[in-house]
Amino acid sequence: MYLIIFLLNYFLSTSLYINAEIISNNEIYYPTLWQTVPESLTEYPLADDDNSSSQYRLIDPWFYPHRLGLYKILINITTPLMPFCSSSNASNILFALPSQFGWQYDSNRLFTNGTLNISLNSWWASANYYLSVIPFLAAIDVGLIPYESFRIVQYENFCSNSIQCYKQVPKAMEQWHKFFIHLQQSHKNIDDRILDNDYLGPMWLAYEASIENALPLIQSKLSYLPSNVERLFGYSWGRLINLIAMTRKNTNLYETIKNQRTFLPRRMLLESDRLTQTNDLPELVNKSLQVLFSFRFDWLTYIEKIWSKLTCNYEARIYAQYTLESMATSKFLALKYLTQAMINAILFQCDTTFKIDL
Numbered sequence: 001m002y003l004i005i006f007l008l009n010y011f012l013s014t015s016l017y018i019n020a021e022i023i024s025n026n027e028i029y030y031p032t033l034w035q036t037v038p039e040s041l042t043e044y045p046l047a048d049d050d051n052s053s054s055q056y057r058l059i060d061p062w063f064y065p066h067r068l069g070l071y072k073i074l075i076n077i078t079t080p081l082m083p084f085c086s087s088s089n090a091s092n093i094l095f096a097l098p099s100q101f102g103w104q105y106d107s108n109r110l111f112t113n114g115t116l117n118i119s120l121n122s123w124w125a126s127a128n129y130y131l132s133v134i135p136f137l138a139a140i141d142v143g144l145i146p147y148e149s150f151r152i153v154q155y156e157n158f159c160s161n162s163i164q165c166y167k168q169v170p171k172a173m174e175q176w177h178k179f180f181i182h183l184q185q186s187h188k189n190i191d192d193r194i195l196d197n198d199y200l201g202p203m204w205l206a207y208e209a210s211i212e213n214a215l216p217l218i219q220s221k222l223s224y225l226p227s228n229v230e231r232l233f234g235y236s237w238g239r240l241i242n243l244i245a246m247t248r249k250n251t252n253l254y255e256t257i258k259n260q261r262t263f264l265p266r267r268m269l270l271e272s273d274r275l276t277q278t279n280d281l282p283e284l285v286n287k288s289l290q291v292l293f294s295f296r297f298d299w300l301t302y303i304e305k306i307w308s309k310l311t312c313n314y315e316a317r318i319y320a321q322y323t324l325e326s327m328a329t330s331k332f333l334a335l336k337y338l339t340q341a342m343i344n345a346i347l348f349q350c351d352t353t354f355k356i357d358l
């Protein structure tokens, strides 16, 4: 019974990110300025090498269009490697990354304050650095991106080339490498199980590795966030994403927008948002925040252990996803799906990468 209570606590909180609303194709929108940013390295400005007559492309990752461009390059080169994207690049499972980055920009979480310059003080931008520059460098390393001499401008301690980044965030670099290498292996008949195992699995491992490596490095930036409520929100995002990762939720543009629109606040949170009676946030955001404030983070390690068992095979993960999706609309339905996830976790063999000791 405790198990159920733990999990419910968690579901209510993660309803911040997950919801079951249907979104139609014409509601799809690309991140702000997507159409105008570079789609290949050759669209970045040229700079002269001081010591020779050669030139290189100069990428400033703290300039919004440049960082968004890294994503556009990644989407551009990986879409042909994902056969399920034949109808639209919005099916590309990397789209959660630029979409979230666009949300951070729109809500001024990058501290752009009406400009295109990202502030080095921004905690969100610092976290996103390891979810943009890192996958880009890994894709370069495995040879996915056509060769063009380039440099990434270095600021503070943010690593800016592959060698540095292998030293700074080894696990993230390694997992993104694996993801891109996986991607290059051709698959003919893709069904949901293969999508789960060969695409979403490695993608989420890399995503998690980036966050795991990044969080300790960017801790000093937390103090610049405008309120304790926003700090809690950022912290929760960093901690709870693991639980979503375990279900291997699809991260294409359709799914990402669905969650973002309804549950992610379109402005930074203020101290006064703690008093949910008086705030101007949409109802669902408001609701989710209330639950977040009461979430027992001291239970998280335990919850993660249980959740990893409940998501240990494909059959269970599907129901774990349904559980999350229905949480916002019906607790009864969510509980029903949760039960099914438990049954499947026992009934079907766990994936070999998971330990079973239920």
Ligand SMILES: *[C@@H]1O[C@H](CO)[C@@H](O)[C@H](O)[C@H]1NC(C)=O
Pocket (backbone or CB within 6 Å): 049, 050, 051
């Ligand atoms: C030019 O060469 C000097 C000395 O060899 C080196 O320290 C510097 O980093 C080089 N500059 C560039 C832009 O490569």
Ligand SMILES: *[C@@H]1O[C@H](CO)[C@@H](O)[C@H](O)[C@H]1NC(C)=O
Pocket (backbone or CB within 6 Å): 035, 039, 072, 073, 075, 076, 089, 090
């Ligand atoms: C993806 O699709 C959109 C809409 O069709 C298009 O504007 C864009 O150029 C495509 N490519 C990339 C890399 O986004």
Ligand SMILES: *[C@@H]1O[C@H](CO)[C@@H](O)[C@H](O)[C@H]1NC(C)=O
Pocket (backbone or CB within 6 Å): 039, 040, 075, 076, 077, 079, 080, 089
């Ligand atoms: C990638 O970029 C090239 C050149 O800009 C463009 O012609 C092509 O349609 C793009 N591919 C995708 C999948 O967006």
Ligand SMILES: *[C@@H]1O[C@H](CO)[C@@H](O)[C@H](O)[C@H]1NC(C)=O
Pocket (backbone or CB within 6 Å): 111, 112, 113, 224, 226
């Ligand atoms: C930009 O916005 C952030 C957050 O609102 C604020 O802390 C910072 O002082 C602003 N910076 C400038 C240069 O206005």
Ligand SMILES: *[C@@H]1O[C@H](CO)[C@@H](O)[C@H](O)[C@H]1NC(C)=O
Pocket (backbone or CB within 6 Å): 115, 116, 117
């Ligand atoms: C943005 O940054 C660039 C390069 O550091 C600088 O030249 C420019 O003045 C900045 N723009 C604004 C609006 O702060």
Ligand SMILES: *[C@@H]1O[C@H](CO)[C@@H](O)[C@H](O)[C@H]1NC(C)=O
Pocket (backbone or CB within 6 Å): 276, 277, 278, 279, 280, 281, 282, 283, 286, 287
């Ligand atoms: C936010 O939630 C509180 C408590 O449930 C409620 O009283 C308040 O009206 C809500 N605010 C909005 C804007 O929905």
